[in-house]
Amino acid sequence: MSIDAIGIAGTGLTLHRKWLDAVADNIANVNTVTPTNGKAFQARYIVAQEGQGVTGAYVSGTALGSETGILTYDPGNPLADATGYVRRPDIDLGEQMGQLIMAQRGYQANAAVVDRAKTSYEAALQIGRG
Template sequence: MGLFDAIGIAGTGMTVNRKWLDAVSDNLANANNATSTAEEAFRARYVIAAESPDGKGVQVGGIVLGDAEGRMVQEPDHPLADAQGYVRYPEIDMSSQMTQLIMAQRAYQANAAVVDRARMTYEAALQIGRS
């Protein structure tokens, strides 16, 4: 492991965590979007993390989309309701998404702390070298 590998590895983690936070916030923002039964529901996004090709860190390995079927809800007064009074909502579990949000946020904070501590260690090593 090289001198600045800790910062680089933690930086890759921060990038994946940011993408994860973006996906969760997108899911939460669209959780209550209704569509007509003839259209697809909003498809939740799930980030897949994978080891980076050089073996030093992590990267976004892909994005998995949720079910386009969603869930049918009877709301006869809704402007998008079909003849039977149904509209389609995304299949997004708010409690699961909030849990994912907290996990992604804590992982981002942990990686940011690694970057900060590595920086402080490198600065201390430079001060020793100057003495």
């Protein structure tokens, strides 16, 4: 039972780590500016799914945010077009911070499951020796 718990929690750890990586990348690029004739930075969103025929949760893919982004008037920016506009990503920092907290808590919960399952497994081994 403990080995199953460790394996399942391990898939959760991997999923949440990838989610944390995506959110960190989105937050780091929230102010990335591109010319209006280019694509805006596209936020990454992790798509999770239940394991097919196995237990656990897995990353089934990545969804990307809008490449059109938001046009912002910033005539002093060296990347601004002739009318003074630049393209910024369509990323809501507040939403990303919420996602960061959820991913972090999920990671912590799965790490705690691994730790407790390991402790239970070690206790069972001690009983078997005793």
